[in-house]
Amino acid sequence: MNMIKKIALYTILSALAFSACKKADDPFMEDPDKRLAARLAEDEQLLTSAEFGWKATIYPKGGKGFSYYFKFGKDNSVEMMGDFDATTATALKSSTYRLKALQWPTLIFDTYNYIHLPNDPAPGVSGGTAGAGLQSDFQFAMDKMKGDTFFLNGIDRGNVMTMVKLTSDEQKEILAGKVAQNMTSMNGYASTVRYPNLTMEDGKQMDVSISPASRRVRISYQIDDTNVFSKSRGFAYTVRGVILDSTVTYKGFAIRELIWDGDKSNYFVQNGDKKIYLGSGIIPVVPLAAVFGVGKDYTSIDYTPATLKGTMGTDFDAAFTNSSNLFKGGSATLNTVRLILNSDNTYTLRFNYVTTGSLVANIIYTPVKNADGSFNLVFTSQDNNAGVRAAAIAPVKNYFENTAFKISWVTNTISGSVLTLGGLVKATDNKQFFYGVVGN
Amino acid sequence: MKKYCLHIIALAAICLFSCKKEDDLNKPLVGLGGDTWAKTALDNWIYNTFTKPYNLEVKYRWDGTELDPTKTLVPPDSSRVRPLMEMVNSAWIAPYVAEKGADFIKMYSPKQYMLVGSVEYNTGGTVKLGEAEGGFRVTLYNVNNFDKTNRANVQQVLKTIHHEFTHILHQTVEIPKEYPLLTGGGYTSDWNNQTLTQGLALGFISQYARAAPNEDFAEMVSIMLTQGRGGYETLLRTSGTNVTVLRQKENIVVSYFKQTWGIDFTSLQTKVQKDLNSYSKSLAFAQIGFSKAFSQITINPALVGEQSDKFNTVWETAKANFMKASSSALYALESINIVFPTATTMQLKVNFRATAGTNAGNLFTGTYTYNVTANATAETNTFAYASADANGTALAAAAKPLTDYFSGAFAMKYFYTQDVKVEYGGLQKADDATSFTFGILNL
Numbered sequence: 035m036n037m038i039k040k041i042a043l044y045t046i047l048s049a050l051a052f053s054a055c056k057k058a059d060d061p062f063m064e065d066p067d068k069r070l071a072a073r074l075a076e077d078e079q080l081l082t083s084a085e086f087g088w089k090a091t092i093y094p095k096g097g098k099g100f101s102y103y104f105k106f107g108k109d110n111s112v113e114m115m116g117d118f119d120a121t122t123a124t125a126l127k128s129s130t131y132r133l134k135a136l137q138w139p140t141l142i143f144d145t146y147n148y149i150h151l152p153n154d155p156a157p158g159v160s161g162g163t164a165g166a167g168l169q170s171d172f173q174f175a176m177d178k179m180k181g182d183t184f185f186l187n188g189i190d191r192g193n194v195m196t197m198v199k200l201t202s203d204e205q206k207e208i209l210a211g212k213v214a215q216n217m218t219s220m221n222g223y224a225s226t227v228r229y230p231n232l233t234m235e236d237g238k239q240m241d242v243s244i245s246p247a248s249r250r251v252r253i254s255y256q257i258d259d260t261n262v263f264s265k266s267r268g269f270a271y272t273v274r275g276v277i278l279d280s281t282v283t284y285k286g287f288a289i290r291e292l293i294w295d296g297d298k299s300n301y302f303v304q305n306g307d308k309k310i311y312l313g314s315g316i317i318p319v320v321p322l323a324a325v326f327g328v329g330k331d332y333t334s335i336d337y338t339p340a341t342l343k344g345t346m347g348t349d350f351d352a353a354f355t356n357s358s359n360l361f362k363g364g365s366a367t368l369n370t371v372r373l374i375l376n377s378d379n380t381y382t383l384r385f386n387y388v389t390t391g392s393l394v395a396n397i398i399y400t401p402v403k404n405a406d407g408s409f410n411l412v413f414t415s416q417d418n419n420a421g422v423r424a425a426a427i428a429p430v431k432n433y434f435e436n437t438a439f440k441i442s443w444v445t446n447t448i449s450g451s452v453l454t455l456g457g458l459v460k461a462t463d464n465k466q467f468f469y470g471v472v473g474n
Numbered sequence: 475m476k477k478y479c480l481h482i483i484a485l486a487a488i489c490l491f492s493c494k495k496e497d498d499l500n501k502p503l504v505g506l507g508g509d510t511w512a513k514t515a516l517d518n519w520i521y522n523t524f525t526k527p528y529n530l531e532v533k534y535r536w537d538g539t540e541l542d543p544t545k546t547l548v549p550p551d552s553s554r555v556r557p558l559m560e561m562v563n564s565a566w567i568a569p570y571v572a573e574k575g576a577d578f579i580k581m582y583s584p585k586q587y588m589l590v591g592s593v594e595y596n597t598g599g600t601v602k603l604g605e606a607e608g609g610f611r612v613t614l615y616n617v618n619n620f621d622k623t624n625r626a627n628v629q630q631v632l633k634t635i636h637h638e639f640t641h642i643l644h645q646t647v648e649i650p651k652e653y654p655l656l657t658g659g660g661y662t663s664d665w666n667n668q669t670l671t672q673g674l675a676l677g678f679i680s681q682y683a684r685a686a687p688n689e690d691f692a693e694m695v696s697i698m699l700t701q702g703r704g705g706y707e708t709l710l711r712t713s714g715t716n717v718t719v720l721r722q723k724e725n726i727v728v729s730y731f732k733q734t735w736g737i738d739f740t741s742l743q744t745k746v747q748k749d750l751n752s753y754s755k756s757l758a759f760a761q762i763g764f765s766k767a768f769s770q771i772t773i774n775p776a777l778v779g780e781q782s783d784k785f786n787t788v789w790e791t792a793k794a795n796f797m798k799a800s801s802s803a804l805y806a807l808e809s810i811n812i813v814f815p816t817a818t819t820m821q822l823k824v825n826f827r828a829t830a831g832t833n834a835g836n837l838f839t840g841t842y843t844y845n846v847t848a849n850a851t852a853e854t855n856t857f858a859y860a861s862a863d864a865n866g867t868a869l870a871a872a873a874k875p876l877t878d879y880f881s882g883a884f885a886m887k888y889f890y891t892q893d894v895k896v897e898y899g900g901l902q903k904a905d906d907a908t909s910f911t912f913g914i915l916n917l
Contacts, residue, residue: 109512129552130535132511144536144620146551146591155546165595166546172537190538190546271555 040267046355048393048430077176078133080184081106081141086205087113089186091197093279094152096168098161098249099270101277102195103208106131115208116148117271123214133239140189149219173295204273213272219294220246220276228452229315232303234284239319241313242292251272253282253289254320262324264331275301317443322456322472326441328377337470338370338386349433350468356429361387364426371430373458373468381411383434385420385437394429395419401433402404408438408461433460437461444469511535516552523563524587528579532559534589534617541590541613546639550591556616557622558589558631561753565628566635569745572894582642586611593879600666604634609642625754629700632750636696642690647734652725654687656719661686670882674712677719694727698739702747704761704768704888705896707917711767741895748863748890748897758886759853762899762915764814771899773807773913778898780891782884784909788875795872796826804830805869808837809913810876820844820857822880825865840866842877849883854904856883879911887912 079310082086087105094100103115112131116122129147134140143149152170154160160167171188174195178185184197200208200396223244230242232253240255254264264297275294282289287308292301295311302311303356303365325331345351354371361368370386376398385395397420399411409432420427438461457469513521516534524530533540536549567579584606593601593616614631621627654661656676660676662668665684678684683693698706710717731737750756761767764911774790775781775833796805811823822842828834844857862870870877883904888897889912900912 109514111512111514130511132509132515132535134509142536142550145534145549149550150591153546154548155595159592164599169546172548173536190543 052061052161067366069107070139071141074103074133075133077139077141078108078177079131082108084199086200086202088197089200089204089208089272089378090195090197091272091277092193093268093270094150094168094170094193095191096152096160096162096166096170097268098152098168099277099279100152101213101270103200103205103213112143112147114147114149115153115213117213117217118148118151120214120217122148122151123217123271124211126209133176136173136175136189137236138177138187138189141174141176141186143172158358169193172426193248207273212378216271216273216275216294219296219299220244220271223299227312230301230312231315231319232284232310232312234287234310235308236285238284241320243318243319244292244338251276251292251407253276254325256320256324260324262320262330264325316445318454321379321439322443324471326375326456328375328379331474332456332472333474334372334374335468335470335472336370336372336457337468338372340369341471342448342453343451346444346447348469349466353429353433357385357426358441360426360429361423364423365389366393366423366426368426369459371468372470380414383411383431385423385430387423393419395423397427397431404438406438406461408440411435434458442467509537514552518557524559527576528567528583529585530583531586532589533586538633540588540611545594546592547594547615548591548618550589553622554591556615557588558617558620559587561622561628561632562587562635563827565632565746565749566639568749569742570737572745572792573742574735576737582646584609584612584637584638584642588613589617590615592616601758602628604638606634606638606641609638609645612638622753625756625757628678628750628754633700635694636699638691640692640695641688643735644688649688649691649730650726653691653723656722657690660684660828661690671712671714674709674715675831676721677716677723679709679723680718690723693725698727699743699746700722700750701818702743702750703740703915704757707767708761709755721788738895739895744890744897745894747888748894751888753819758899759850762814762886763855764817766814768899768915768917769814771812771901771913772809772915772916773900773911775911778806778891778913780909782914783909784897784906785879785911788879791875792824792873795875797870799869800828800831800873802831802832803828805838807870812880812913814846817896818846819846819860820846820855820880822877824869824876826869838865840869840873842866842873842880844880852904854883854885855901857881866888 041390044390049224052110056181058336062147065152084106087103089102090102093243100339101117108111108459110130110132111128113126113128115124115126119283127147129145131141131143134142148429149172152160152162152168153172154167157164162168171191174186175189176184176394177187180196186197188195209282224246230244232240232242234240238255243252243254250266250267251269252264254262257263265282267280267282269276269292271279272291275292277291278289287305289305290301291303292312293304298311300311302309323413324333326333337350357430358368366387366389368385370384372384372386374382376382379401381399383397383399387393395417397416398414400414401409402412403409413435439458440461442457442459444457444467446453453471455469456472457467459467486706496599514682520532524532534550534555537873540548567583570579588611590613593603595601596828603615612635615635620631657677660678661685665681668681669683670681673679673681673684678690679697683690697709701709710720728739731739731742762771763769775786781789793807796807799805805826806829807824807826809825811825812819813823815821820843821842824840824842825837825839826840841863843860843862845860847856847858849856857880859877866873884901885904887900887902887910889910891899897915898912899915900910
């Protein structure tokens with residue numbers, strides 16, 4: 035057995051020895067340098083072949099998303115517009131590009147233009163961090179053409195940029211400043227519509243929370259009592275509205291774009307022929323209880339009258355006022371009452387107050403669930419300051435003890451305030467609650 | 475078995491080694507000769523201004539291989555390149571060429587200028603604005619914020635260039651041995667944590683000058699050239715400055731340039747300043763006056779010509795008046811001094827010599843005092859005639875054309891004569907750019 039194996043091995047080795055030497059110098063494909071040069075020429079032909087230019091999108095590592103209009107000339111010049119800001123979306127700027135064989139055929143935007151803005155290391159320019167910007171790219175390895183989309187990979191930060199050839203009409207719209215209009219529309223929409231949402235065909239409601247400042251959309255819906263589907267996507271502006279960095283799919287309905295309807299001043303999503311317009315609510319549709327928890331979106335509720343700029347007139351306001359007056363009597367100012375969910379699922383009730391310096395008093399509670407889904411807070415321990423200020427904190431402390439609460443969104447009725455509020459609503463009376471700004 | 479095995483291996487080895495490949499060594503290399511692209515007007519201008527005459531490459535198109543790959547940087551905006559390089563040409567190359575000829579730049583200049591659009595952020599939070607590598611390459615950052623009319627901005631870029639060029643000069647001919655000994659104990663690698671005030675007190679012109687004697691020398695040269703005499707003297711007026719040591723260093727710099735390179739440093743400095751003042755506003759208002767870098771101007775049209783016609787007329791009339799003022803003494807008007815003895819007064823000192831009579835050969839001075847109202851916004855000084863001393867009163871009528879001329883609003887300015895060898899200071903009527911007078915600036 036061994037013998038046969040060995041003979042076979044040596045036979046193969048000797049066969050290899052004879053066949054290893056191949057004197058033909060011609061590589062099985064053409065000379066790599068020539069192929070590279072040909073590839074570069076091909077790519078240049080591709081870039082300059084788009085007679086109405088290209089639309090490109092890139093979603094930098096450091097956040098946000100950006101869309102660009104490129105028109106490459108055969109003289110190594112490139113004309114650009116982009117959605118970086120109102121100026122770049124309306125004024126064409128010309129600069130240069132060149133193709134170079136680095137480790138891959140590479141497109142380099144080699145003098146400054148709008149594409150460099152997100153990568154500018156000056157935070158005042160890019161809106162990113164000092165020395166890094168938004169970690170975008172301006173040197174791209176030209177990867178492949180797939181369908182109508184040209185894929186390019188950033189060689190410094192690895193961001194993918196996709197480019198699609200424009201039609202004459204699209205080019206006209208971009209040059210006429212349609213993208214800039216959509217940026218204005220978005221800002222208007224986001225500042226007036228508090229909690230945009232979508233109602234899918236099966237009646238499922240989902241929150242579509244849009245932040246134009248960070249160019250992100252978060253789509254979330256409830257799967258069950260405790261589990262929430264939530265995906266955050268960067269977006270860039272287009273002539274139609276905004277385009278997300280990747281698709282969010284609900285039961286076969288793919289959401290990639292929020293398309294602006296100027297007549298209705300509203301966005302809609304489209305899948306095939308099906309259009310669904312965004313709705314709006316006074317609170318998010320996903321219950322706070324589902325997104326409040328350790329490792330979830332929110333872990334604290336912060337009641338600071340100075341931040342709230344008004345009160346809602348619940349019984350908690352009265353309790354706070356009582357405590358506040360008692361603090362004043364003790365030469366201290368009570369600023370904040372904050373309820374914080376700790377990583378061990380206990381709650382800390384924290385009082386921030388000021389004497390000569392800033393001080394805190396903490397009380398730890400353990401939640402005990404009731405049959406109806408509400409919970410009670412059971413006193414567990416308190417720190418030294420809570421002992422020192424026991425009398426002053428008593429009204430608030432008593433408020434939280436011996437009452438069953440449910441956690442829920444609170445409709446913000448403070449005039450002029452746009453803060454998202456959550457609260458602990460009394461199980462016995464949903465008009466009475468502790469409330470504040472949700473955070474983590 | 476072992477035997478066969480050895481045979482086979484030996485055979486295989488022979489086969490492998492006997493393999494002879496014949497490469498075609500004459501095959502042309504594809505892509506040799508570096509990057510190519512369609513030349514723009516800017517490329518041609520750079521070629522004709524720097525590359526052709528001085529063999530100096532200016533690289534403004536992005537080339538990541540030339541820069542630190544760990545840093546986030548962006549390429550320059552091509553519209554900023556020409557203004558910047560025009561300044562490099564006129565405020566660095568041209569003054570040296572005027573003093574020493576084009577060969578001097580060809581021989582000693584760095585060979586490559588690398589331009590970067592943004593600053594480079596260092597890990598400590600500071601930023602890098604310029605860098606040089608061994609006399610070969612100078613990298614200029616922050617090109618996208620370059621503004622030719624912003625003097626501080628221009629000075630900062632220009633300082634890097636002059637600083638690095640000084641290194642090349644002293645690497646070619648060593649600086650005098652006594653230079654490092656002047657502040658031998660003050661050099662420290664911890665220079666960036668030492669304040670400028672501490673540096674000045676020890677006799678260093680800048681914080682970075684404390685890094686090493688060669689840096690000290692390059693800082694002296696670059697600051698004297700880019701700040702000009704006015705800026706340099708203003709710096710020396712900082713309280714606590716060790717002026718004695720700095721003057722010794724200054725003398726070594728001036729004599730090094732003269733003796734080693736045959737360059738008149740004052741003349742070089744004047745040419746740099748004249749160029750800077752032609753596109754970025756000079757600091758003459760802040761540098762000429764009471765308690766400023768220069769508090770006195772000596773005007774002598776016979777020595778420093780090229781005065782305005784309007785002033786020359788006034789001067790000639792006054793001169794004739796003085797001749798007639800005394801039939802026996804025959805006073806010859808020689809010069810005037812503009813002196814700022816206090817913040818609110820200016821003295822016009824008229825110097826005249828008796829050319830006949832008992833006092834023949836003696837120099838007299840008539841002093842006329844003006845009140846000064848400074849307008850810091852418009853950068854003008856308004857002079858109002860106030861009084862005269864005994865000599866002044868005696869010759870008031872003769873001096874009237876002069877005393878009248880200096881009444882009113884004036885802008886302080888630096889002036890240059892055709893040869894651009896010395897920087898002069900003077901006054902220009904605020905409402906008439908064709909009426910001015912200037913002379914030698916004194917501390």
